[in-house]
Amino acid sequence: MIVASSKPFPEIKKMLSGFKKVCVLGCGSCVTICHTGGEKQVTELAAQLRLAAKLEGRQIEVKEDSTLRQCEWEFIDDIKEVIKDCDAVLSIACGVGVQYMAEKFPKIRIFPGLNTTFMGGPTEQGIFWERCAGCGNCILETTGGLCPISRCAKSLLNGPCGGSQNGKCEVSQETPCVWHQIYDQLDTQQLLATMETIVPPKDWTTGMENHPRKMILEHLVMKKQ
Known part of the structure; x- marks a missing residue:
């Protein structure tokens, strides 16, 4: 599996500054297993973005969605209606998923919410080790x-x-x-x-x-x- 870690929230907030309609898009495969890009993380990150905007007096609409895999065309086809009127998408998939989204939807800004790190797996709960280069x-x-x-x-x-x-x-x-x-x-x-x-x-x-x-x-x- 591909292992990825969450980007610091200040970095994410800076990337999305100026956008008024954003979709946080999760991926149901590898990053769900390593607890960085699943539906739970989508909900948490969307809530953080709304709260940060409210505290700063900014207006922002944050949509939430997830697909089984962002690295396959047929799966990201299913979310085109969700994001068609968005200014930006925050993809919390691996770097492959981010690139597939950017190629599929060239008119929408796609931002990475994760840092892709390595191919590996869990050795115990909450601990992941690299296994393949x-x-x-x-x-x-x-x-x-x-x-x-x-x-x-x-x-x-x-x-x-x-x-x-x-x-x-x-x-x-x-x-x-x-x-x-x-x-x-x-x-x-x-x-x-x-x-x-x-x-x-x-x-x-x-x-x-x-x-x-x-x-x-x-x-x-x-x-x-």
Whole structure:
């Protein structure tokens, strides 16, 4: 899932200053799970905007709505009637959702209410950890299913480094050393010999350094044609 954090309210208020009819639009997927862009957050943020305007003596109309996914055309088609007379939309989706909204409705100002941070998941209630860097060349089959690209501070392909101590990363003692975890995982699976193989330098051209990236599913493209 994509994990995103809420922008500070003063920043949001500044972005929306001067607009008199705004829609706060949530997304029912990833950002709902990480408690930053769901229907509850839409209601709370809309209330904050109304209260701030009232305290400042400004007139503002704030609509509230949400869609299952802002990153798919068919879902954002459903909200065009809601936002057609709005001056601006505050999207509390990930950065992909914000861009889809901006492309679909070019005449309406679309503002981001969140900061997209990483791909990850919850490890316990209220705590989310990065798990994937989207490098485009997955090696999880050799590391016991644990990703050293996203979970190692140095993205080491041959670890651990000399700085890890007692299973903790030298960068932060709160962060587990993923190579320690990989060792334990491979030991459990009786695959420790895998670590004796030196992994060559990674082809980073498949990662974020070579953006924008695109994936084409040929069978679907041919079917559409």
